[in-house]
Amino acid sequence: MTVDSENGLEGQIAEWRAYMDRRRELHRNDADELEDHLRDRISELTESGLRPDEAFLIAVKRMGSLDEVSREFAREHSERLWKQLVLPGEPDASTAERPRRELLAMVICAGVAAVGFKLPALFGFGLDDDAYFYARNFSLFALVPLAAYFVWQRQVGIRVIGVLAALFVLGAVAANAYPLDEDSQSAVLTAIHLPLALWLVVGVAYVGGDWRSGRRRMDFIRFTGEWLIYFVLLALGGGVLTAFTAGTFAAIGLDAEVFISEWLLPCGAMAAVVVAAWLVEAKQSVIENMAPVLTRVFTPLFAVALLAFLGALVWTQNGIDVERDVLILFDLLLVVVLGLLLYALSARDLTARPGLFDRLQLALVVTALIIDVVVLLAITGRITEWGFTPNKSAALGENLILLTNLAWSAWLFFGFVRGRAPFARLERWQTGYVAVYAVWAWAVVLLFPFVFQFD
Template structure:
């Protein structure tokens, strides 16, 4: 059976190679050989992730289509086969998609563990109302430890990587729960905001199978994160409809659904949805068009216009920016969204395509965000000089400096790319390399800031 599968794969690759060689655009056989080597590398990576050979071939060709016009045409002409793979049974000769069934079972198990983990503290006398800080600090563990376990199983990680993952979660859990916490404390709020982000990078380590130094895996995790947010939002919308229907049905029977919805349906459903969303992204990673890159095409011009309008308003009114915590959070979220649009534009763009109008719009967006970040930094620095340094201001200052460095160099690289002086791959390497800076910063905020500011 294994020899037959290998033969089929070689036949498919031969068909693809013949198609490529027939095209006059290629300069002899060297280009075809280079493309074939790249295709085989992709297939090896995908089969190593658990896909069948035929699935890996079709997905690899599709992904090659983002690198090469010929591969894109081949994928388009053969797309019917891909859709059949997605919606039809594998056939009598295939292993009945056993891996897919196991994957679904493991996903359900991890989602159930995440949902039930929320109720475990109650067995030890912890109440959601009286011990809200405990739940806020540990909500990320309830959701992301099972998700990490799912990726650890899916990537077949070794004991060394599993030990690193366990150590990171243990250190974070011990430190966060050992630190003094007060609802009025700035460091408590800061920790609650940054801890899920720190743990998300641990998920990324598991997603990469421990190979965090790989630029390819980092970019794949960036793509995964965007798709994950979209699927999670869709599940949340569906959950909202389900909640409304459940409330209506229970009210009609004379029962009060408030306790069930607030203590079971919403929190347990949200935690389970984290793993389900990740599974959906993984299961549909071969779909012809992913959603996140498409949305960047829609929202990049919108955000560029909005940020330009904001700058015009600042100049027109000659008003500064209020440096309050809520305002800073809004501005930081805005800059993070801009960064997300930048990352997904880079991840979805055809590297071989010449710079166009959309690239210039992206450059305007990055430069505008850079100017706004500089304005925010000036306002924060002025407030620190006048009133002193607090945990909130220190966190805002550090985050904006981290964003400023990325946006500044990204703007320079984008300008060079638009002018034809910088290769597109250099921008991608910059973004994937900078992921380490983000991870280091959020972990520093979680572990260092509370004692540094006396837990105030």
């Protein structure tokens, strides 16, 4: 099998799978099983001497005889030659039992997250007096129930559950056992990086333990973007609820500030983490229409903003301030750029030819790459002058990681735009690079306090 035929086959399978994922009556685990069957049949047919495209056509026909959803896929894609190979039929109506069970599981996990956040108060940890404790542990309160929700939904094995439990315990130890002062740089870095490390642990639960699969990692990347959109929407709705709660109670002479600040906002935020995940799973057909539109809207806007920043930097010849808040701002900016790239990758038709939007994305990545180089020069200059500190070391490492990702992404994107490299290579690079972020986040949480003597 040649590289071109392999890429063409993967594009056909990706399009077939994208349709399957859009079917609300077809659960993701069922789609995984169907894809495994399809790939097995294609492998058997190619080993018998058929070309990949012929094997795909015949495999789809045989899948159509086994599953009604595959038949509808062929029917709707009437322009495809292999549509004629599939027998007509109507999809089975989905039952309401599974959605009800998932709703109940979501309510339980969201309730555990909300109640769990208040349990430390029973042991004397007040939200006002022990804010540092909650800053270190809020990701544990929110993400452990979220991981439990996916463990139930994906029906993962006991070995994966053991790995997840061990990683969450390791995160809890790192957050609470180290002798870190509240105002130490290592404490702040732990509070920032632990949520990222634990979010990727949730990713292991989300993919059912199949973290080696690039496709499943891309599913998690897509889920992360969709979850963020729903969480922001829930937060906006929560802000309206908070305003009405405060206003209505004030109208009868009652001050609801304590209830809002100590119960409604923190418990609601913890529960919203799980609710947003459930909404992504239950309403995929809605969010999949919204997210690509947002990506196409904000990609040109961010490209213009970054170009304007570079122009101002050259015009004024002012250096970049490398204080912690500024470094966090630039890192977040670069992460947003990568997020736009990742979500555009996850929503793209792998068989489509490069177009204007792809060139715009390439410009965005190259601009972000230049800004990352400028930030790195500023950081290394300060380190040369003042030496290493936890903040500057973390910023240096993160920007080097982002630089590597952006540089190779730009190169692969450039090859794709010129028609010299398949788009799938860029997708494989991004999904594989997720492991680098995980290793770095855990290194900052676990090793930095020792390296810098808990400073």
